[in-house]
Amino acid sequence: MEKLVALIPLFPLLGFLYITFFGKNQSKGTAGAIATAMVALSFVLAILVFTTQMHGAHATFVKVLDWIHVGSFHVDLSFVVDPLSSLYILFITGVGSLIHLYSIGYMHDDEGFHRFMSYLNLFVFFMLLLVLGDNLLLLFVGWEGVGVCSFMLIGFWYKDHANNDAAKKAFVMNRVGDLGLILGMSLIFVQCGSLNYNDLMIGGSAIGHLGKWATLGAVLLFIGAMGKSAQFPLHTWLPDAMAGPTPVSALIHAATMVTAGIYLVARFSDLFAISEGASQLVTWAGVITAVMGASIALTQNDIKKVLAYSTVSQLGFMFAALGMGAYTIAVFHVVTHAFFKALLFLGSGSVIHAMGGEQDIRRMGGLKSHMPTTYWTFLVGTIAIAGIFPFAGFFSKDQILAHAMENNTVVFALLMLAAAGTAFYMFRMFYLTFHGEFRGTHEQEHHLHESPKTMTIPLVVLAIASTVGGFMGFPHAIGHAMHIEHALDHFLSGSIELSHSHMSVATEIALALISMAIAGMMILFAYNMYIKKATPVLEDAEINSPLHRLLWKKYGMDELYDNLFRKPIDALSAGLHHWVEQKMLLGMVDGSGNAAKGIGRILQPLHNGQIVTYLLAIIVGLIALIFAL
């Protein structure tokens, strides 16, 4: 069964090639159907592979092609099927096919429809390579491939340079992380002699040969993860990436690509487990990102920007979990987050669609009655991310908090704070968008409508997944009686280091109740503010309080980076060009050039055609010299 795995990335690749080269003559319906069907086919295969793994987890390797064999360097195009990769391909293709379906409706009026669908297919291909590769180099292929697709899709509407700037920023910033990953790979190969997971971790333990370099190796890999998964301080590209069409934000910048960093760390859990320093770094980067993202999201008024900072913050939660050794729980949160965040993004897309492109929640309100399916599914997503039992987000987030409580009180307190913020900003957005009076133009109000079936069906499916998706990871307290506790943990233990919680059932329940109580208070708080009192949200120019302004300006990070990196580097280049290249080096050559001019004058008679003779004379002279020797 596992041999079929080679077909899983192949289908989306074929879809991309077909639409790119033969799609011109197809109708939008056909092209969209082909693209969606290709991912759906992969999904069916992924289910088969996944169930096989469930019946007996074991790592299987499927080689497709010899790739790079040089001396002792030996890497193939080869796939690994194990619990971790089979789980990832399952939700990538599952959520992926829903988002493809949604795109048929969402992008229907766009002139670049074919291009869009083909890029989505290509993205899924690379994402699958990333998680299926049985070595770090193939992971890197997928890693860079999804980066390019992300670039092409953020800048999909390329006539507007604002989108292109966002795309370029995403790519270049990711490259900063990529350099870390390249160096990490280099270090691992130099020290361990292989980049294959089987040698390093699964079948062997060569990763241990890193010895005193283990921390450096782990940190370098993590730098890669920081870029791709938008962790502080490499996070500023992700909110800008919202310039892309909304399905892109859902698929790439929420559900799949940005979780590649978590995959990388989880895959190398053996390495991170032996490196206390690197793990500390991961934890704190995660905590800072979680709090920072949540705090910025409190003040944003663009519906997609709120969700983007929310994603940044949620990814921070996942890294905090990774850093504390709770690898399986981080992966659990990746999966539940994929459900509810894809749902929320697609829901926001449905709203934007209805609003004729408007993204400012200050211009919305009262959409509930106009688009009931969007409303109810969005509500499910909002509850799920806020962490209310029994929706998906509750289970995964609560276990991250439980781990924090056991490990480090400060981390716990900060994550609690971020969780509270999450409940508030989500319901703030929810109330402002769907409740109260409509605040947009008359024209917009007239235009309001529920989205077509291709868009609402994915919403409903994802809402169901966001409701029941958490059951795969029942905590001890509830699951024990039903014999399904930590089902996902046990499944993943085939690939990843397990971490055991020693928390008593009573504490676990108490924690769950407390965190829900806080979330509930925050929801009430938001209700009070935006429904009961209907406090108007400040216009941009009215934001005066320093703290509000700081958050609204995203802590000024963009300006800081501009002044810290972009401008100095440009100035350095220009300076080097002027002083070293032009003045110094060319000056030197001009000096010798004058000498050459002198020679040239002497040789004037030899010019024009006779220079061959002159050159021959040089060479003959040299040969004569050799004779003399």
Next chain:
Amino acid sequence: MIALSIFLIPLLTSFLLFNSKTGNAAKTALTSLILMLLVAIGGRVATAYGLTGTLSFPLISSIGFSFSLLWDGPAFLMVLLTIIAGLGIVYFSQDKEIHSSNRFYGWIMMMLSAMIVAFLAGDALLFYLCYEWALIPIFFLILKWGHGEHLSKVTMRFFLYTLFGSLFMMLSLLYVHQSMAAPSFDMNAMWAAGKALTAGEQGWVFAGLFIAFAVKMPVFPFHSWQPSTYDHAPIQGTMLLAAIMLKMATFGLVRWAIPMTAVGIAENGHWAILLSVISVVYASFMALTQKRLKMMIAYSSVAHVGMISAGILSNTDQGTVGGLFEMFSHGILAVAMFVVYAIIEKRYGHDRMQEMGGIRTAAPAFAFLTFILVMCNVALPFTSGFVGEFLLLQSLAHYSLVYTAIAGLSVILGAAYMLRGFQAMFLGGNTHAFKALSKNEKNILAIAVLLVIVLGVYPHSLLQLIQNVY
């Protein structure tokens, strides 16, 4: 015989062209190149079946100078590059208006011939002579078909600079040569004699070789002849320089410098690796500040070559093989990138990137192909650029992780300047009418893109071929 015919075909073609009318010069050159390709591939197949392709007959036995040609994996690879790049250059030029086209193509064919012998040479003196001989055709190509107000000054500067640099190689080779009991320029004798020298002597011999190569590649700070030369040369001349000619230098490192002076490099050659690494970063910064496409490509080429040099000098299997692979990849890429430049320049009448925009809307296929080439330039996986560059970085990591990190900055800087340029030219609103690509223009880019992707996805065969002797 194979090796012999591969260099004789272009040489005879050039004589033929010099003595013919201008009529079908491009067709003649093209036919000759196709013949060479067939002979080369046929010859390689024959070699695989045990037929030897090497050839040697003594010329001046008193100094041990013989006309000796090798036919191993690396030599074949470089010959293949020469032929493919040559095909690209001639194919691209065939419908262009070129004055005295018979002599123009004649010089090109003569240059190819000289470079082929340099790549095949199994004799150090023969290598040196052809290394120099290749300068003459390019000198005339630039002088007679180049442009710009300082043409003669720039040409002279280029010529004397590279000629002067090569003298250091001559001195090094002579030093090794005179150290032998029975002096010979034969490759194996030279290798053995080089190895027999002390580390200190080897360090000096290497220094001479490296300076000669560093001028030609070029490596910082010996590169100042390059931007203006690329700028003034006819586009075909620029392609010849970037795609093939500089490879004589990087190939020289693999064929001559490493085998003769490995110990000297390890003990006294740090400066050369450091210079190469500096060159990578310096050239990337230079590329970042360029306003003109041709100059950006030129500096980007310097950055790539610096990487090749650093990787090879760190002297591991990955460095040598990756270096050769990257030479091949870079050769194809260089031709393709300059074709892109020529296409744009022809339509805009200039190559100032910031004054363009929206080409993608007018010519989507052109934008698509260029984008893939840009991605190869930034070493994206599944393009040939990645395979070479990754192996080189890997090799450098064996030498020093810090150097790898510094050279690796080009990963970031390369993306920054390449995408900045691409965005300025291709994206945004349409500002200028853009004539559709001709069939030739489209074909050559499509073939280059295909090669770049095939070699990136399946580099295995080529990598095995390169390792045929090592």
